[in-house]
Amino acid sequence: MRLELAPELALALRIGVANRRRLLVTLAGASLAVALIIYQTFLIVGFVRSATAVAKGIDADLWVTAFESQAFDFGAPMRCDHAYGLRGVAGVQTVEAVLTGFTSAMRPDGRPIIVAIAGLPIERFRPDAQSSLVTGFRFVGTRFAFVNETELPQFSDVPPPFEIEVAGERATVTAAMSGYSTFLGSPFVVTTFENARRWLKGSNQLCTALAVWVNKPADAATVIDEIHNRYPELSVFDADEYGRRSAIFWLTKT
Secondary structure (H helix, E strand, O other): OOOOHHHHHHHHHHHHOHHHHHHHHHHHHHHHHHHHHHHHHHHHHHHHHHHEEEEEEEOOOEEEEOOOOOOOOOOOOOEOOOHHHOOOOOOOOEEEEEEEEEEEEOOOOEEEEEEEEEEOHHEEOOEEEOOOOOOOOOOOOOOOEEEEHHHHHOOOOOOOOOOEEOOOOOEEEEEEEOOOOOOOOOOEEEEHHHHHHHHOOOOOOOOEEOOOOOOOOOOHHHHHHHHHHHEEEEEEEHHHHHHHHHHHHHHHHH
């Protein structure tokens, strides 16, 4: 049985066979284009994952920010005392302040580096993105910090613990995190809210977000509506929406 090709395919086949060198170059070019598309797709996936990793490292149900704040690590300042009012909203279990920003650090060998500070409720943070909540994750003193394991060489040539200088103050990198690499070139330094406020020279009255935990029987949507009614000057997001917002910001602004 003879296979009949469409006239267009038959013509294309004859042209390809007639000039095999051109055919091979065309196939190589098409393969390279497909490979680049696949590579860029994985690059975007990793980009989005990095943009939301630290925010998702806390198991908060809701995030309250200044109105239309664009991203976790570029949050607009807001008053911390909103936390007292939020704790009075029906269904809210607890509220914790978060502060992010950029500052300078100094390696042990004296080389400077710009770092992204994330001051979090550290007892609710997952140092390993693949693990459940971790307690007692090598807290050494009060001025400690975690950095991602892939970015340790930017800080020191020796494994933790080691000391660095952040915003002119001595701090101890006590352990490495897993799953919190950054695409900004400025590695995340995760620490307590109090340390972040001191290193970023921020006001005692300001933060960049409030992480909210909801009592499980309560409906998160109802809590969001209540917060909107009480504080129309603030924005409220669930965890997934806040992560998407940060990812969209970095995908469209860089």
